[in-house]
Amino acid sequence: MIDEKTLRGFEGVETWVFDLDNTLYPARHDLWGQLDARMRDYVANFLGVTPEEAFVVQKDYYRRYGTSLRGLMIEHGLDPAPFLEHVHDVDLSNLDPSPRLAAAIEQLPGTKLVYTNGSEQHAKNVLGKLGLGGHFAAVHDIVAAEFHPKPTEEAYQRFLRAHGVEPKRAAMFEDLARNLEVPHRLGMATVLVVAPDERIEANESWEFEGREAAYVDHVTDDLAGFLEQLGLNS
Missing domain, CATH: 3.40.50.1000 (HAD superfamily/HAD-like)
Incomplete structure (x- = not known):
C-alpha cells in the first residue's frame, strides 16, 4: 500500500x-538486449570496426550523449533514419x-x-x-x-x-x-x-x-x- x-x-x-x-x-523480457545487439552490429558496419570495438564506442556515446545515436550523429555524421529502422526491428513475441x-x-x-x-x-x-x-x-x-x-x-x-x-x-x-x-x-x-x-x-x-x-x-x-x-x- x-x-x-x-x-x-x-x-x-x-x-x-x-x-x-x-x-x-x-526488464526481464530483455527486449533491450535485442536493441543493444542490433545497435552494436550497425555501429560495427558503419564504422568498419569489430563488434567488440563497436560496443565500446556505443556505450561511450550512450553515456556521454544520452543515446548512442546522438553520439554517432555528432561524431560521425550518421543518418538517423536507417539506424532507427535497423535497431528497432526486434522480436516482440516474448511481450x-x-x-x-x-x-x-x-x-x-x-x-x-x-x-x-x-x-x-x-x-x-x-x-x-x-x-x-x-x-x-x-x-x-x-x-x-x-x-x-x-x-x-x-x-x-x-x-x-x-x-x-x-x-x-x-x-x-x-x-x-x-x-x-x-x-x-x-x-x-x-x-x-x-x-x-x-x-x-x-x-x-x-x-x-x-x-x-x-x-x-x-x-x-x-x-x-x-x-x-x-x-x-x-
Missing part, C-alpha cells in the same frame, strides 16, 4: 508521462498483454503520454503488443525531439512545449534515475521503476547512479500496483 504522504505528492497531477523500454514492461497495467493507466485522471528516446514506430509496436496502445494520447520520440535525447534539459523543454505540459502538474516514470533529475528540477513528481528480479551485472554500472538522489521522489518495482493505488485515491 502507498502511504498518505506519497499520495499527497500526486495531488493535482493532470499529465502522466511514461518512458517506454524497461518501464512499461519488465505479453498487460491488462492489469492497462486498467491502472486507464483509471488515472488526465492525459497519459509516452516519452522515449527510441522511435515512434517502436513505441507503437510495443504498446500494441502490451495492449496499451489506446491508453496514451501521444508518443514523443527521438525524432519529435529533433534528436535531443533525455536526460538533457533541452530535450525535456521541447517535450513540454510540444504537448503543453505544465511540469508542476505532471509526473514522470522512468527506469533510469539520471533521466529524472531535470523533470524533478522542473517541478514534476518523479518515479523510478526498478525490476524486482534485477541483475546488476547485466547492466552498465553507471545506469544505477542517482538512485538514492533527492530528485527520485518514489521508487517502485510494481508499476501496475503503484498506479492502482494512485488511481483509487485520485
Whole structure:
C-alpha cells in the first residue's frame, strides 16, 4: 500500500508521462538486449570496426550523449533514419498483454503520454503488443525531439512545449534515475521503476547512479500496483 504522504505528492497531477523500454514492461523480457545487439552490429558496419570495438564506442556515446545515436550523429555524421529502422526491428513475441497495467493507466485522471528516446514506430509496436496502445494520447520520440535525447534539459523543454505540459502538474516514470533529475528540477513528481528480479551485472554500472538522489521522489518495482493505488485515491 502507498502511504498518505506519497499520495499527497500526486495531488493535482493532470499529465502522466511514461518512458517506454524497461518501464512499461519488465526488464526481464530483455527486449533491450535485442536493441543493444542490433545497435552494436550497425555501429560495427558503419564504422568498419569489430563488434567488440563497436560496443565500446556505443556505450561511450550512450553515456556521454544520452543515446548512442546522438553520439554517432555528432561524431560521425550518421543518418538517423536507417539506424532507427535497423535497431528497432526486434522480436516482440516474448511481450505479453498487460491488462492489469492497462486498467491502472486507464483509471488515472488526465492525459497519459509516452516519452522515449527510441522511435515512434517502436513505441507503437510495443504498446500494441502490451495492449496499451489506446491508453496514451501521444508518443514523443527521438525524432519529435529533433534528436535531443533525455536526460538533457533541452530535450525535456521541447517535450513540454510540444504537448503543453505544465511540469508542476505532471509526473514522470522512468527506469533510469539520471533521466529524472531535470523533470524533478522542473517541478514534476518523479518515479523510478526498478525490476524486482534485477541483475546488476547485466547492466552498465553507471545506469544505477542517482538512485538514492533527492530528485527520485518514489521508487517502485510494481508499476501496475503503484498506479492502482494512485488511481483509487485520485
